[in-house]
Amino acid sequence: EAQVTQNPRYLITVTGKKLTVTCSQNMNHEYMSWYRQDPGLGLRQIYYSMNVEVTDKGDVPEGYKVSRKEKRNFPLILESPSPNQTSLYFCASSHRTGGYEQYFGPGTRLTVT
């Protein structure tokens, strides 16, 4: 089944404790992206990757890191989480040709206390 998976689905952590949210897709997509969803703000792009070893900042990159060492994986790293990073996070992927539909993972709800 074609899908984007994220882990963990739920995470409660404390300020300053490094964490990684994993994202994996099995559709051989070149493009991957991370978004955060906050009430009243919709989804905002954090980082994106056009292909392996090619990443760039989105609209709200502060406090986040990413890497793209393999085509299928695109982890999101919070080196020192803060309470303002409490949010719902989505990973998405798509081909760079055709209809450009982005497929979304199920989301990771992060709470930083």
Add this chain to the structure above:
Amino acid sequence: AQSVTQLGSHVSVSEGALVLLRCNYSSSVPPYLFWYVQYPNQGLQLLLKYTSAATLVKGINGFEAEFKKSETSFHLTKPSAHMSDAAEYFCAVRFNFGNEKLTFGTGTRLTIIP
């Protein structure tokens, strides 16, 4: 700046009534346009998309949307609402064909009244 506006953060309609969710975008160049639906505690699912073919686009679950270049709009409609349509709906636009980025509206929560 390029932006996407969804009028009405909450919309309520009676079961069987017309659903109309509004989306406007700011761009002089026709972009790619999408509607996604998010059910409680789930990810986003594509409803339909416009990619410069027919201006009236049909999607899943009986939804459709019409691209109107002169009004820079892409409103979502469904002739007869069903209880299962209760969800949050997001309009998304790809303005820049270089990085595939989607710019989202702030979402509209649709409530269906029995």
